[in-house]
Amino acid sequence: MxxxxxxxxxxxxxxxxxxxxxxxxxxxxxxxxxxxxxxxxxxxxxxxxxxxxxxxxxxxxxxxxxxxxxxxxxxxxxxxxxxxxxxxxxxxFAFKQNAFIKETPLIAQNFEQLITKIKGRIYIEIGFGSGRHLLYQAKNNPGILVVGVEIYNPAITQVAKLAKAQNLDNILLIQSDARLLLSVLESNSVEKIFLHFPVPWDKKPHRRVITRDFCEECARVLGKNGRFELRTDSYEYFDFTLKQFLYFNTPKFSLRKNEDLEISSKYEDRWKRQNKDIFDLWVWNLDKTSNDIVLDDFDLSDIVFDQNDLILLEKNFKNLTLKEDNFFLHFENLYKAKQGLLLKVAFGAFNKPEHCYFYIDKKINFIFQKPFKIKENLKAIEKLKKVLKFHFDITLFS
Known part of the structure; x- marks a missing residue:
């Protein structure tokens, strides 16, 4: 840094x-x-x-x-x-006057920007790495927007350069956690979701991207004939994923072993040289486990502060974490500004936390962009409003 x-x-x-x-x-x-x-x-x-x-x-x-x-x-x-x-x-650090890089339309800087660019038919690839499979899908499906989500920024930059060199304009890349990406997409908006050679985490399965919630989000965003495709060298991951999707009422599966595809990732090339087995799991016909929830916006207008409230908030502030069944709220830091207070908070779902700053004077407002509108974040903000209303009286929330 x-x-x-x-x-x-x-x-x-x-x-x-x-x-x-x-x-x-x-x-x-x-x-x-x-x-x-x-x-x-x-x-x-x-x-x-x-x-x-x-x-x-x-x-x-x-x-x-x-x-x-x-x-x-x-x-x-x-x-x-x-x-x-x-x-x-x-x-x-070393700033150079010519260091600014022009924006590329192939990379979305945030989900708001990504959502405005999503139109028509969509494929999603989770953890695209070197991008061989993603670029192959884009090249062979020019009428489909291939959205790639990756946590490593160098991979995003490299694949964007390769796409530009190949004159591919039906690619959109974003740096994020795939679970968060799915949570902000519209229902029935995706045709295929690819997860190829994820880190298996055989000894730490809780770190896998595959969870029951993830599978339910796949079911929600996939269209009527939409399909989830896993390709892995880990039988444990393959078996684990199959069991998660078996919780649905009428899933359909295609199971394959050592299938040769037209495109092979660098990891797959490595596993084949080591004579490892490769497993494919295709899943479709996933019933929706629940109806879409209509989510309200992050409304902070109903909470008002006077000078005495600010004094009490500053006096009573605690580095405090509140945990509920499916979300948490952590008050991290409080800062004194010229005319108010600056509050830093982490909150939301346990596997996809948000970090936000709020400015508090007579009202409370987000300093930067609002968090993603998912139910865990909305519940956490409602809890935050209650804690502030009662000036961090821990006896009310323990």
């Missing part, structure tokens, strides 16, 4: 704008100062961590900009504006 370390920081007189970078306002607690930073379409926090005889300046990890060059430029302008050269202890 780009950062630099200094002995001293000059007075932070905000707002301050230089070279298109605006440092708008700050909030702080005993250990950290957060500086709200704007650069073109990006908003994020620079984090100033206080140490015994120095300060470390870097990005807040849950709000960092999508482009590393934006962070590098913000660090450079901050250093030039508020630090003396002789006070710099170390520096681990």
């Amino acid at each position: 780009p950062n630099f370390k200094v002995k001293n920081i000059q007075d932070l007189i905000l707002p301050c704008k230089k070279e298109e970078v605006e440092f708008a306002w700050l909030a702080e607690n005993n250990n950290v100062i957060l500086v709200y930073t704007k650069l073109e379409e990006e908003n994020f926090f620079l984090q100033i961590k206080k140490e015994k005889n120095s300060f470390i300046i870097k990005a807040d990890k849950h709000t960092k900009p999508s482009k590393i060059a934006y962070l590098q430029k913000a660090l450079q302008v901050f250093k030039d504006s508020f630090c003396k050269n002789e006070d710099v202890i170390s520096e681990s």
